[in-house]
Amino acid sequence: MNLFRLDASIRTDGSHSRQIADLVEHEWTDVHPESRIIRRPIGTEPLPSDAWASAAYAAYAAFTPEDQRTQTQIDALGLAAALVDELVEADALLFAVPLYNFGVSQHFKTYVDLVTTDPRMAAGGSPALIGKPAVLVTVRGGAYGSGTPREGWDHATPWMRRILEDVWQLDVRTVEAEFTLVGVNPALDEFRDLAAQMREDAEATARSHGRALASHSSIGAEVRDQGTR
Numbered sequence: 311m312n313l314f315r316l317d318a319s320i321r322t323d324g325s326h327s328r329q330i331a332d333l334v335e336h337e338w339t340d341v342h343p344e345s346r347i348i349r350r351p352i353g354t355e356p357l358p359s360d361a362w363a364s365a366a367y368a369a370y371a372a373f374t375p376e377d378q379r380t381q382t383q384i385d386a387l388g389l390a391a392a393l394v395d396e397l398v399e400a401d402a403l404l405f406a407v408p409l410y411n412f413g414v415s416q417h418f419k420t421y422v423d424l425v426t427t428d429p430r431m432a433a434g435g436s437p438a439l440i441g442k443p444a445v446l447v448t449v450r451g452g453a454y455g456s457g458t459p460r461e462g463w464d465h466a467t468p469w470m471r472r473i474l475e476d477v478w479q480l481d482v483r484t485v486e487a488e489f490t491l492v493g494v495n496p497a498l499d500e501f502r503d504l505a506a507q508m509r510e511d512a513e514a515t516a517r518s519h520g521r522a523l524a525s526h527s528s529i530g531a532e533v534r535d536q537g538t539r
């Protein structure tokens with residue numbers, strides 16, 4: 311059993327998305343202690359930002375036959391294939407991605423763009439990951455709920471869900487934690503109690519989704535084993 315884990319936070323110390331994803335991972339390893347964790351820390355070890363353009367140019371923007379591809383294009387397509395291999399090899403997927411500048415982390419966008427250049431994951435096709443269980447952990451410094459001044463300003467979560475749920479067709483459970491900047495930004499001090507409650511709720515959801523991820527994957531592996539007998 312393998313768990314794939316992607317972290318898009320640009321920091322390690324004090325990262326809320328990592329702490330919450332750790333809870334999901336903990337539940338997973340509780341059930342699958344021998345499992346391999348395939349880590350892709352794109353926030354601290356970013357993918358080259360020009361790889362997508364090279365891969366996309368070769369694969370479809372100006373479709374280049376294999377024998378005419380440049381070394382840069384070959385390397386970019388190789389990187390995309392390696393990223394998709396990690397997803398295919400995993401029995402379950404965990405994505406931890408914060409909100410940055412009201413949009414999706416540039417590192418996660420680069421990751422998704424690159425993965426999508428691989429024929430196994432091309433948009434409009436039949437993705438190689440259909441039905442695979444996944445958890446998306448996302449955290450935001452502020453709050454964007456209904457009736458708040460910034461309602462509608464979170465342009466990351468709907469996009470990430472669209473990609474993971476509808477384009478890649480994963481079986482996704484989402485954990486969201488808001489107000490992670492309470493305690494850091496004094497302007498948010500009045501929301502301390504609310505932030506603490508939100509954090510508690512997010513941690514409970516993370517544990518519950520972690521358990522579901524582990525049991526869902528066990529059932530999937532059993533079905534696959536039966537199919538190969």
Ligand SMILES: Cc1cc2nc3c(=O)[nH]c(=O)nc-3n(C[C@H](O)[C@H](O)[C@H](O)COP(=O)(O)O)c2cc1C
Nearest residue numbers: 319325326327328408409410411412450451452490
């Ligand atoms: C460069 C930068 C931009 C950010 N932009 C936003 C933002 O637009 N909205 C928001 O609610 N929080 C924003 N934040 C706060 C992060 O979402 C918050 O600190 C989150 O906890 C970061 O994830 P981490 O704790 O896993 O590192 C930003 C943080 C950074 C460093």
